Amino acid sequence: MAVNATGIYVAGFTEGDLQGQISFGFQDAFVAKIESSGSVYSYLPHLALGGGWQTTITYVNYSPQTVTCETTFYSDSGAPLSVPFGGVAASSRTDTLGPGRSIHQESTADLSAPETRGWAKVGCSGPIKASLLFRFYQQGKPTGEASVNSTTNPATEFITFADQNTGVAYANPSTQTAQITFAAFSSSGTILGSKSVSLSPGAHGASNLGPLLGLSNFSGWVDIVSTVPIVSLSLNAEAFPVFSSLPPGELASSAGLTFYFPHLALGGGWQTTLTYINYFAQTVTCTTTFYSDTGALLLVPFGSVAVSTRTDAIAAGNSIHQESTADLNAPETRGWAKAVCSAPIKASLLFRFYQQGKPAGEAGVNAMTVPTTKFVTFADQNTGVAYANPSSQSAELTFTAISSTGAKLASKNLPLLPGEHGAANVGAFLGISNFSGSIQIISSVPIISLSLNAEAFPVVSSLPPGDLDGSTGLF
Secondary structure (H helix, E strand, O other): OEEOOOOEEEOOOOHHHHOOOOOOOOOOOOOOEEOOOOOEEEEEEEEEEEOOEEEEEEEEOOOOOOEEEEEEEEEOOOOEOOEOOOOOOEOEEEEEEOOOOEEEEEOOOOOOOOOEEEEEEEEEOOOOEEEEEEEEEEOOEEEEEEEEEOEOOOEEEEEEEEEOOOEEEEEOOOOOOEEEEEEEEEOOOOEEEEEEEEEOOOOEEEEEHHHHHOOOOOEEEEEEEEEEEEEEEEEEEEEOOEEEEOOOOEOOOOOOOEEEEEEEEEEOOEEEEEEEEOOEOOOEEEEEEEEEOOOOEOOEEOOOOEEOEEEEEEOOOOEEEEEOOOOOOOOOEEEEEEEEEOOOOEEEEEEEEEEOOEEEEEEEEEOEOOOEEEEEEEEEOOOEEEEEOOOOOOEEEEEEEEEOOOOEEEEEEEEEOOOOEEEEEHHHHHOOOOOEEEEEEEEEEEEEEEEEEEEEOOEEEEOOOOEEOOOOOOO
16 A cells, blocks of 8 residues: 555555556645636536437526526537537537526437437536536436536546446546546455546546446445546446436545535435545544434434444545445435544435335435535426534525526525424425426525435436525525
């Protein structure tokens, strides 16, 4: 084992391997790119068309100003990629969104045509919530979908859970060729295989890790390291055609030690998987506590014994990926969780819905390290919202549904006591039978929240994090 200057775990590499490849530093975090035009550029690491795939573009303008966005689509080679949204296919589109307006538009590619993959760059005149969603169809019916978060910060290292089925996508938005190294580790921290690829400026690639690294079976994590900043997405596909986006793999410049999970579900067809990756060069101890809707301790079974608190000592380079063993036929129990760790880790939950014993849908739950008072996300009547109050003060929440044209459709206030958790579908919660637009959640004290796309239930996906700084002005 080797340990670099920042004290991050690196196994099985010689000092020569580390030079120019494995830095694990935090110095590469970028600020948002501001061009001479004044646009803020963000990047969407993956899209798919044909071969059963469609891609949906979603932009929400939560600000009180009109925002204009120019989106450019690129193929694997970096050439312009024509994407059909209704009429004529085009490699770029310009959208002007008035205050509160939103776009949620699915591509109209030929599902029976060969698969085409790529990525996108978005330049906007102001801040928006931007994402893609790519959905897989079989015999004309959705069987899986995953959201693609936008990022303004290309990075040089990414760490995420992985097995042989995990999909990784990556694009090079820079003007320099990138040398990218993929290294797979077992759950016990042993390096299993690695491979380097060259990625030209503007180019994109995607692969399942097993074929990429010649591994038939493993469970652990993957380290993706680039010589220049790139963008990347990893996809959990252990139950394909059910799949989900894994949490962003970038290493944050200010990693927290307390992690909040806004939602978990047990019974009623649901199981929840706990995933922790220790990329640190020393053992990290995490104490995880599970809470019910009322804020009381919640017993969660992982094997034979159900516990409301678990303590995991995770050795350097080790990982945990453990699914609950709740009775799927028991009534559904919901709640949230908090983990306190002795050093930064990659932490997430995944809740999966089973029908007749087979996975029918799943969604990843990113860990939040900073509760906040404002959230904005795409929504329709089927969207699920979950929220919890980790503070010691009572919260007053306001939910407001907004149409795609910026009209405020309905609003509701809700008190949330310390430790309490709630979850609901937006339509039933706000008394709206049919709409498409966005939802705002504003709280009097910092809370945590998750929104779930459920327009094709039981196929579901977590929507990109909706949290905003409390000082952000809203429409």
